[in-house]
Amino acid sequence: MTTPQLTKNQSLVFDVLEKAEGPLSAYTILDKLRDHGFRAPLQVYRALEKLLEYGVVHRLESINSFVACAHPGDDCHSHGIVAFAICESCGQVTEFHDHEVDHRLMSWVRGQKFKPEKTTIEIRGLCEACAA
Amino acid sequence: MTTPQLTKNQSLVFDVLEKAEGPLSAYTILDKLRDHGFRAPLQVYRALEKLLEYGVVHRLESINSFVACAHPGDDCHSHGIVAFAICESCGQVTEFHDHEVDHRLMSWVRGQKFKPEKTTIEIRGLCEACAA
Protein backbone atom coordinates (compact mmCIF):
# COMPACT_ATOMS: atom_id res chain seq x y z
CA MET A 1 0.00 0.00 0.00
CA THR A 2 1.13 3.50 -0.82
CA THR A 3 0.75 6.13 1.85
CA PRO A 4 -1.52 8.93 0.66
CA GLN A 5 -1.02 12.56 1.50
CA LEU A 6 -1.66 12.95 5.19
CA THR A 7 -4.37 15.28 6.40
CA LYS A 8 -3.68 18.05 8.90
CA ASN A 9 -4.49 16.03 11.99
CA GLN A 10 -2.75 12.95 10.70
CA SER A 11 0.41 14.97 10.05
CA LEU A 12 0.35 16.53 13.48
CA VAL A 13 0.00 13.18 15.19
CA PHE A 14 2.62 11.55 13.01
CA ASP A 15 5.11 14.36 13.66
CA VAL A 16 4.69 14.01 17.40
CA LEU A 17 5.37 10.27 17.17
CA GLU A 18 8.38 10.71 14.91
CA LYS A 19 9.99 13.21 17.22
CA ALA A 20 9.30 11.17 20.33
CA GLU A 21 12.06 9.07 21.83
CA GLY A 22 9.74 6.20 22.56
CA PRO A 23 6.13 5.07 22.40
CA LEU A 24 3.39 7.48 23.40
CA SER A 25 -0.15 6.90 24.64
CA ALA A 26 -3.03 8.52 22.78
CA TYR A 27 -3.61 10.88 25.70
CA THR A 28 0.02 11.92 25.82
CA ILE A 29 -0.21 12.77 22.13
CA LEU A 30 -3.38 14.73 22.85
CA ASP A 31 -1.60 16.78 25.50
CA LYS A 32 1.27 17.55 23.14
CA LEU A 33 -1.17 18.82 20.53
CA ARG A 34 -3.34 21.06 22.72
CA ASP A 35 -1.42 24.05 21.47
CA HIS A 36 -2.31 23.08 17.93
CA GLY A 37 -6.00 23.07 18.68
CA PHE A 38 -6.59 19.48 19.74
CA ARG A 39 -9.32 19.25 22.34
CA ALA A 40 -10.62 15.67 22.35
CA PRO A 41 -9.27 12.11 22.32
CA LEU A 42 -11.13 11.29 19.13
CA GLN A 43 -9.00 13.67 17.16
CA VAL A 44 -6.01 11.57 18.11
CA TYR A 45 -7.65 8.17 17.76
CA ARG A 46 -9.02 9.00 14.33
CA ALA A 47 -5.64 10.09 13.07
CA LEU A 48 -3.97 7.01 14.60
CA GLU A 49 -6.50 4.74 12.93
CA LYS A 50 -5.45 6.01 9.51
CA LEU A 51 -1.74 6.03 10.31
CA LEU A 52 -1.98 2.40 11.46
CA GLU A 53 -3.84 1.54 8.27
CA TYR A 54 -1.10 3.16 6.18
CA GLY A 55 1.49 1.21 8.15
CA VAL A 56 3.50 4.26 9.19
CA VAL A 57 2.64 3.81 12.87
CA HIS A 58 2.49 0.69 15.03
CA ARG A 59 0.38 -0.01 18.06
CA LEU A 60 2.01 -1.69 21.04
CA GLU A 61 -0.80 -3.76 22.48
CA SER A 62 0.89 -4.64 25.72
CA ILE A 63 1.44 -1.03 26.76
CA ASN A 64 -1.45 0.76 25.02
CA SER A 65 0.92 2.99 23.13
CA PHE A 66 1.95 3.96 19.64
CA VAL A 67 5.26 4.37 17.81
CA ALA A 68 6.29 5.63 14.40
CA CYS A 69 7.47 2.82 12.15
CA ALA A 70 11.24 2.36 12.18
CA HIS A 71 11.44 2.23 8.37
CA PRO A 72 11.09 5.82 7.27
CA GLY A 73 9.48 6.12 3.86
CA ASP A 74 9.41 2.39 3.47
CA ASP A 75 6.25 0.34 3.47
CA CYS A 76 6.25 -1.73 6.60
CA HIS A 77 3.57 -4.09 5.40
CA SER A 78 6.05 -5.70 3.07
CA HIS A 79 8.35 -6.87 5.85
CA GLY A 80 6.05 -9.55 7.19
CA ILE A 81 5.25 -9.72 10.86
CA VAL A 82 6.72 -6.93 12.95
CA ALA A 83 8.13 -7.74 16.37
CA PHE A 84 9.06 -5.36 19.16
CA ALA A 85 11.40 -5.40 22.11
CA ILE A 86 10.18 -2.96 24.73
CA CYS A 87 12.35 -1.86 27.64
CA GLU A 88 10.21 -1.59 30.74
CA SER A 89 12.73 0.68 32.38
CA CYS A 90 13.58 3.35 29.79
CA GLY A 91 10.69 2.79 27.39
CA GLN A 92 12.95 2.31 24.39
CA VAL A 93 11.42 0.22 21.62
CA THR A 94 13.29 -1.77 18.99
CA GLU A 95 11.45 -3.04 15.96
CA PHE A 96 12.60 -6.16 14.15
CA HIS A 97 11.52 -8.83 11.70
CA ASP A 98 12.32 -12.49 11.44
CA HIS A 99 11.18 -14.46 8.46
CA GLU A 100 11.66 -17.79 10.15
CA VAL A 101 9.33 -16.73 12.97
CA ASP A 102 6.78 -15.58 10.39
CA HIS A 103 7.14 -18.85 8.58
CA ARG A 104 6.64 -20.99 11.69
CA LEU A 105 3.61 -19.03 12.84
CA MET A 106 2.02 -19.00 9.41
CA SER A 107 2.61 -22.69 8.96
CA TRP A 108 0.94 -23.43 12.30
CA VAL A 109 -1.94 -21.21 11.26
CA ARG A 110 -2.30 -22.98 7.95
CA GLY A 111 -2.48 -26.32 9.73
CA GLN A 112 -5.42 -25.00 11.75
CA LYS A 113 -7.08 -23.40 8.75
CA PHE A 114 -7.05 -20.22 10.79
CA LYS A 115 -7.17 -17.00 8.78
CA PRO A 116 -4.80 -14.44 10.35
CA GLU A 117 -5.59 -10.73 10.15
CA LYS A 118 -3.16 -9.11 12.55
CA THR A 119 -0.30 -10.61 14.53
CA THR A 120 1.31 -9.16 17.62
CA ILE A 121 4.78 -10.06 18.89
CA GLU A 122 6.05 -8.02 21.82
CA ILE A 123 8.95 -8.82 24.13
CA ARG A 124 8.99 -6.79 27.31
CA GLY A 125 12.09 -6.70 29.46
CA LEU A 126 15.22 -4.68 29.95
CA CYS A 127 17.43 -3.25 27.23
CA GLU A 128 21.18 -3.70 27.43
CA ALA A 129 21.75 -0.32 29.06
CA CYS A 130 19.05 -0.77 31.70
CA ALA A 131 19.91 -4.39 32.49
CA ALA A 132 23.48 -3.48 33.41
CA MET B 1 6.87 -22.98 40.03
CA THR B 2 4.33 -25.01 41.94
CA THR B 3 0.85 -23.57 42.27
CA PRO B 4 0.01 -23.00 45.93
CA GLN B 5 -3.43 -23.51 47.42
CA LEU B 6 -5.69 -20.87 45.95
CA THR B 7 -7.48 -18.44 48.25
CA LYS B 8 -11.23 -18.00 48.16
CA ASN B 9 -11.24 -15.14 45.67
CA GLN B 10 -8.59 -16.73 43.51
CA SER B 11 -10.62 -19.94 43.31
CA LEU B 12 -13.79 -18.11 42.41
CA VAL B 13 -12.08 -16.20 39.60
CA PHE B 14 -10.29 -19.27 38.33
CA ASP B 15 -13.49 -21.33 38.29
CA VAL B 16 -15.25 -18.69 36.25
CA LEU B 17 -12.44 -18.69 33.70
CA GLU B 18 -12.27 -22.48 33.52
CA LYS B 19 -15.98 -22.78 32.85
CA ALA B 20 -16.01 -19.99 30.29
CA GLU B 21 -16.01 -20.85 26.59
CA GLY B 22 -13.58 -18.11 25.75
CA PRO B 23 -11.63 -15.21 27.20
CA LEU B 24 -13.33 -12.88 29.67
CA SER B 25 -12.65 -9.28 30.64
CA ALA B 26 -12.06 -8.45 34.28
CA TYR B 27 -15.39 -6.66 34.44
CA THR B 28 -17.25 -9.61 32.95
CA ILE B 29 -15.72 -11.81 35.64
CA LEU B 30 -16.79 -9.26 38.23
CA ASP B 31 -20.39 -9.42 37.00
CA LYS B 32 -20.39 -13.20 37.14
CA LEU B 33 -19.22 -13.08 40.75
CA ARG B 34 -21.61 -10.47 42.14
CA ASP B 35 -23.73 -13.26 43.58
CA HIS B 36 -20.69 -14.52 45.44
CA GLY B 37 -20.11 -11.20 47.11
CA PHE B 38 -17.79 -9.47 44.67
CA ARG B 39 -18.40 -5.74 44.62
CA ALA B 40 -15.30 -4.08 43.17
CA PRO B 41 -12.89 -4.51 40.24
CA LEU B 42 -9.95 -4.81 42.56
CA GLN B 43 -11.18 -8.10 43.92
CA VAL B 44 -10.92 -9.49 40.42
CA TYR B 45 -7.65 -7.80 39.47
CA ARG B 46 -5.93 -8.95 42.64
CA ALA B 47 -6.96 -12.55 42.09
CA LEU B 48 -5.92 -12.38 38.43
CA GLU B 49 -2.52 -11.02 39.38
CA LYS B 50 -1.80 -14.12 41.44
CA LEU B 51 -3.29 -16.54 38.93
CA LEU B 52 -1.09 -15.02 36.23
CA GLU B 53 1.91 -15.32 38.49
CA TYR B 54 1.14 -19.01 39.10
CA GLY B 55 0.81 -19.50 35.36
CA VAL B 56 -2.70 -20.96 35.51
CA VAL B 57 -4.23 -18.02 33.69
CA HIS B 58 -3.05 -16.05 30.67
CA ARG B 59 -3.68 -12.46 29.76
CA LEU B 60 -4.53 -11.64 26.16
CA GLU B 61 -2.99 -8.20 25.69
CA SER B 62 -4.62 -7.42 22.40
CA ILE B 63 -8.15 -7.84 23.71
CA ASN B 64 -7.72 -6.98 27.40
CA SER B 65 -9.03 -10.33 28.48
CA PHE B 66 -8.06 -13.42 30.42
CA VAL B 67 -8.23 -17.18 29.80
CA ALA B 68 -7.52 -20.26 31.88
CA CYS B 69 -4.36 -22.03 30.73
CA ALA B 70 -5.05 -24.86 28.31
CA HIS B 71 -2.80 -27.29 30.21
CA PRO B 72 -4.85 -28.36 33.20
CA GLY B 73 -2.71 -29.25 36.18
CA ASP B 74 0.44 -28.73 34.20
CA ASP B 75 2.88 -25.92 34.73
CA CYS B 76 2.66 -23.66 31.74
CA HIS B 77 5.90 -21.89 32.47
CA SER B 78 7.81 -24.96 31.35
CA HIS B 79 6.48 -24.84 27.81
CA GLY B 80 8.39 -21.79 26.72
CA ILE B 81 6.64 -18.91 25.07
CA VAL B 82 2.89 -19.28 24.78
CA ALA B 83 1.18 -18.15 21.61
CA PHE B 84 -2.52 -17.60 20.96
CA ALA B 85 -4.80 -17.63 17.96
CA ILE B 86 -7.85 -15.52 18.71
CA CYS B 87 -10.96 -15.65 16.54
CA GLU B 88 -12.38 -12.15 16.20
CA SER B 89 -15.76 -13.53 15.24
CA CYS B 90 -16.58 -16.21 17.82
CA GLY B 91 -13.97 -15.33 20.46
CA GLN B 92 -12.49 -18.82 20.53
CA VAL B 93 -8.88 -18.94 21.66
CA THR B 94 -6.33 -21.62 20.83
CA GLU B 95 -3.11 -21.80 22.78
CA PHE B 96 0.02 -23.23 21.23
CA HIS B 97 3.78 -23.42 21.57
CA ASP B 98 6.56 -23.53 19.02
CA HIS B 99 10.09 -24.11 20.13
CA GLU B 100 11.57 -22.86 16.90
CA VAL B 101 9.76 -19.53 17.30
CA ASP B 102 11.03 -19.33 20.89
CA HIS B 103 14.51 -20.12 19.70
CA ARG B 104 14.51 -17.46 16.98
CA LEU B 105 13.15 -14.77 19.26
CA MET B 106 15.51 -15.63 22.08
CA SER B 107 18.47 -15.70 19.77
CA TRP B 108 17.60 -12.25 18.43
CA VAL B 109 17.24 -11.05 22.00
CA ARG B 110 20.62 -12.47 22.96
CA GLY B 111 22.23 -10.65 20.07
CA GLN B 112 20.85 -7.38 21.43
CA LYS B 113 21.77 -8.22 25.01
CA PHE B 114 18.13 -7.56 25.78
CA LYS B 115 16.82 -9.27 28.91
CA PRO B 116 13.30 -10.58 28.24
CA GLU B 117 10.73 -10.78 31.03
CA LYS B 118 7.45 -11.48 29.30
CA THR B 119 6.71 -12.22 25.68
CA THR B 120 3.39 -11.86 23.92
CA ILE B 121 2.43 -13.62 20.69
CA GLU B 122 -1.17 -13.19 19.58
CA ILE B 123 -2.65 -13.89 16.17
CA ARG B 124 -6.06 -12.37 15.63
CA GLY B 125 -8.19 -13.47 12.72
CA LEU B 126 -10.90 -15.98 11.90
CA CYS B 127 -11.03 -19.60 13.01
CA GLU B 128 -11.81 -22.30 10.49
CA ALA B 129 -15.52 -22.35 11.34
CA CYS B 130 -15.94 -18.57 11.14
CA ALA B 131 -13.84 -18.11 7.99
CA ALA B 132 -16.05 -20.48 6.02
Place this chain on the structure above:
DNA sequence: TTGCAATTGTTATGTTATTACATCAATTGC
Protein backbone atom coordinates in the same frame (compact mmCIF):
# COMPACT_ATOMS: atom_id res chain seq x y z
C1' DT C 1 -24.00 24.20 -8.11
C1' DT C 2 -25.39 20.39 -6.31
C1' DG C 3 -24.37 16.30 -4.23
C1' DC C 4 -21.29 13.13 -2.12
C1' DA C 5 -17.54 11.45 0.68
C1' DA C 6 -13.99 12.37 3.89
C1' DT C 7 -12.44 15.03 7.62
C1' DT C 8 -13.03 17.49 11.61
C1' DG C 9 -15.26 19.31 15.99
C1' DT C 10 -17.76 18.50 20.32
C1' DT C 11 -20.12 16.26 24.05
C1' DA C 12 -21.02 12.49 26.42
C1' DT C 13 -20.29 7.97 27.75
C1' DG C 14 -18.33 3.36 28.05
C1' DT C 15 -14.53 0.32 29.35
C1' DT C 16 -10.28 -1.00 31.63
C1' DA C 17 -7.11 -0.50 35.55
C1' DT C 18 -5.01 1.52 39.75
C1' DT C 19 -4.38 4.38 44.15
C1' DA C 20 -5.28 4.96 48.78
C1' DC C 21 -6.83 3.57 52.92
C1' DA C 22 -9.17 0.43 56.27
C1' DT C 23 -9.98 -4.17 58.16
C1' DC C 24 -9.24 -8.94 59.18
C1' DA C 25 -6.85 -13.37 59.79
C1' DA C 26 -2.81 -16.29 60.17
C1' DT C 27 2.00 -16.60 61.56
C1' DT C 28 6.19 -15.47 63.87
C1' DG C 29 9.24 -14.05 67.45
C1' DC C 30 9.68 -12.54 72.02
Place this chain on the structure above:
DNA sequence: GCAATTGATGTAATAACATAACAATTGCAA
Protein backbone atom coordinates in the same frame (compact mmCIF):
# COMPACT_ATOMS: atom_id res chain seq x y z
C1' DG D 1 0.21 -14.70 75.91
C1' DC D 2 0.74 -10.93 72.83
C1' DA D 3 2.94 -7.32 69.92
C1' DA D 4 4.69 -7.33 65.21
C1' DT D 5 4.56 -8.67 60.71
C1' DT D 6 2.58 -10.44 56.56
C1' DG D 7 -0.92 -11.59 53.25
C1' DA D 8 -5.68 -11.42 51.90
C1' DT D 9 -9.73 -8.81 51.62
C1' DG D 10 -13.20 -4.80 51.44
C1' DT D 11 -14.52 -0.19 49.80
C1' DA D 12 -14.46 4.27 47.60
C1' DA D 13 -12.59 7.15 44.54
C1' DT D 14 -10.14 8.16 40.57
C1' DA D 15 -7.05 7.55 36.63
C1' DA D 16 -6.25 5.86 32.03
C1' DC D 17 -7.84 4.15 27.68
C1' DA D 18 -11.38 4.10 23.98
C1' DT D 19 -15.78 4.78 21.37
C1' DA D 20 -20.73 6.40 20.21
C1' DA D 21 -23.55 9.81 18.40
C1' DC D 22 -24.36 13.83 16.13
C1' DA D 23 -23.21 18.33 13.93
C1' DA D 24 -20.49 21.14 10.97
C1' DT D 25 -17.10 21.77 7.39
C1' DT D 26 -14.25 20.93 3.50
C1' DG D 27 -12.79 19.22 -1.01
C1' DC D 28 -14.01 17.68 -5.15
C1' DA D 29 -16.36 15.55 -8.95
C1' DA D 30 -20.66 14.94 -11.74
